[in-house]
Amino acid sequence: NDHRIKCLFGEHFSIPASHQDSEFRFAQFMVFYAPTFQYENPTLNEALDILDKKGQLLSSLLKELDNYWQTEIFPDDRVFQHNQIVHLHLFNILFCYYLFPKRVPTLFFLMNYFHKKKSSSYYYLKEHFTFFLNKLGRRHNYQWLSICCNDLAEIFAWLTLQCCEDNENSTKLQVSLVMETNYFFTQDIKNFLKDLSFIELKELSYEEIQPIDFLIVSSVHLMPKETDTSYYVVNFLEGKTDYVKLYLELKKAHENKKFRLLLKRPERKKLPSIKPQLFV
Known part of the structure; x- marks a missing residue:
């Protein structure tokens, strides 16, 4: 019942008793007027009709966000703009x-409570969304954004984090094998690598400079001279390979590569600060 739900707010989210009624009524209002979608359903089409109408202020904002995503955040991404569920979350x-151009009640910040640890990808997104919303908030019709820019940037980062991680995972780790030319030695390793979606196996050339990220070698003596590339030594003479350890090393190298790519992206220019005003 209603009383039980209000009590749950206090038990699980430390909402004071004096605020529970307002939190509950706000939740009722937003669930009705701005539902959150998890899967494709007929309601999506109705909501998209609203988004597509000309002159819709929020629809125009999302279209500008799509353009910003493709030009600044992930220039090679052509999938984000067609992700209906994420766009409806953002629209909601x-x-x-x-409707409420100020910090909304506690209930809307439960993502911080439930979500996993903030990653470098999260901070990367939040920085870009902060810049985007601050810049947009200087326009006449979007001045209300100056009130809630930081809150929106944080929520937008959470909502689009999976899209960001999907883009990063499309970046493959370039791996080469450096070992004796023995079919039985190499075939098991190759089959193992083929099952890893984040790996791209490449032939190592000593004549051409190639962007190899990781080497799997059968002996340190086979390592190319003057290289600082990460590597893993497989001892075939022992009759077994520690594939769990190899996987962890590859995964670590892949995470490091994604992080380096984030650092290489140009930093957002800081906009001069403005004093927020409440527009009604």
Whole structure:
């Protein structure tokens, strides 16, 4: 019942008793007017019709966000703009803040409570969304964004984090084998690598400079001279290979590569600060 739900707010989210009624009523209102979608359903088409109408302020904002994503955040991504569920989540959040251009009740920050540890990808997204929303908030029709820019940037980062990670995972780790030319020695390793979606196996050339990220060698004596490439030594003479350890080393190298790519992206220019004003 209603009383039990209000009590749950206090038990699980430390919401004071004096605020529980307002939190509950706000939740009822937003669940009705701005539902959150997890899967494709007929309601999506109705909501998309609203987004596609000309002159919709929030629809225009999302279109600008799509352009910013493709030009600044992930220039090679052509999937994000067609992700209906993510766009409806973003639209719902914008709708809530458009109605209440100030920090919304505790309930809307439960993502921080449930979500995993903040990664470098999260901070990368938050930085870009902060820049984007601050810049947009200087326009006449979007001045209300100056009230809630930081909150929106944080929520947008959470909502698009999976899209970001999917893009990063499309970046393959370039791996080469350096070992004796023995079919039985190499075939098991190759079969293992083929099952790893983040790996691209490449032939190592001593004549051409190639972007090899990781080497799997049968002996340190086979390592190319003057290289600082990460490597893993497989001892075939022992009759077994520690594939778990090899996987962890490859995964670590892949995470490091993704992190380096994030660092190489140009930093966002800082906009001069402005004093937020409440527009009604």
